[in-house]
Amino acid sequence: MxxxxxxxxxxxxxxxxxxxxxxxxxxxxxxxxxxxxxxxxxxxxxxxxxxxxxxxxxxxxxxxxxxxxxxxxxxxxxxxxxxxxxxxxxxxxxxxxxxxxxxxxxxxxxxxxxxxxxxxxxxxxxxxxxxPAISRVVISAFQTKSAKVQPRIPGITHRENELLGLFVRGMSAKEAAFEMGISYETVRDYLKTIYQKPKVRSRTEAVLKYVRNQQGPALAF
Missing domain, CATH: 3.40.50.2300 (Response regulator)
Incomplete structure (x- = not known):
């Protein structure tokens, strides 16, 4: 090998x-x-x-x-x-x-x-x-008192969306894999698919886009 x-x-x-x-x-x-x-x-x-x-x-x-x-x-x-x-x-x-x-x-x-x-x-x-502490900083900066809608990046599957939700909570890729009952390799495959979406080049951008979709367009920066 x-x-x-x-x-x-x-x-x-x-x-x-x-x-x-x-x-x-x-x-x-x-x-x-x-x-x-x-x-x-x-x-x-x-x-x-x-x-x-x-x-x-x-x-x-x-x-x-x-x-x-x-x-x-x-x-x-x-x-x-x-x-x-x-x-x-x-x-x-x-x-x-x-x-x-x-x-x-x-x-x-x-x-x-x-x-x-x-x-x-x-x-x-x-x-x-x-x-994880930085993930909490990012998310808390986006939080509002308005009613939340189900966040979703257009074009991704339910499971890919679920994965991003775990990242938002500050989990690592390995922790997310355990939480979802899938392998670390499957998490990496999900990420590769997510990165193919428009304007999503990294896990950080995916998480930020997820939160923007959750809170609305006013949070674009």
Whole structure:
């Protein structure tokens, strides 16, 4: 059996302790190739544009240009690269600023290490990883007191819609698979189908579109 190619990862992170954690986690034994860790955006951009990693992990707060600034300099040039924000800031303004800038995911540094590993893997296959706490921030920002209708992205099946509902509640793909009584591979198949819908390129966009359909067009951003 052929071994799947390693997920090539670059990181922009200035905290020495978190740098050490990333070097410990993103190892070949887990299926990763850590290309480099950069201390700031200015140092990172040219190298990342040249190496074209599968996933870039970006700290939000960097010396000099911010992680969102760095994302803005990279995203349009690297359409096949997934960008995941790493931060301790879970304010809605920061979350939405990152998602608007092109991040596919947003993971708190305080999340368990297995969440970070799963986030990198999910991002590499087109998913939109969000820490459960961030999922709650996203959903609470959309909540209103108005009556809710059954949310549905046009063209998806009942089971695909059910899967998105579990993601809205903050479940991971594995937790959703258990809740629905299906395999993790089936969840991935559902996601691939959902991503084929108009303007849905990642799990994050699917969840946000699900919530917009639940609450109405006034929540578009």
């Amino acid at each position: 052929n071994t799947p190619p390693s997920i090539r990862v670059a990181c922009v992170e200035d905290d020495p302790h978190f740098q050490a954690l990333l070097r410990k986690l993103l190892v070949p034994e887990r299926g990763f190739e850590l290309l480099d860790i950069f201390n700031n955006a200015e140092q990172a951009v040219a190298s990342i544009l040249d190496s074209r990693p599968n996933v870039v992990l970006l700290d939000m707060k960097l010396p000099g240009k911010t992680g969102i600034d760095c994302l803005g300099m990279l995203a349009s040039h690297l359409p096949a690269t997934a960008f995941v924000m790493l931060t301790g800031d879970d304010t809605p303004q920061q979350v939405f600023a990152a998602l608007k800038a092109g991040a596919c995911g947003y993971v708190l540094k305080t999340a368990p290490t297995e969440h970070l590993i799963e986030a990198v893997r999910a991002a590499a296959i087109g998913g939109g990883p969000l820490s």
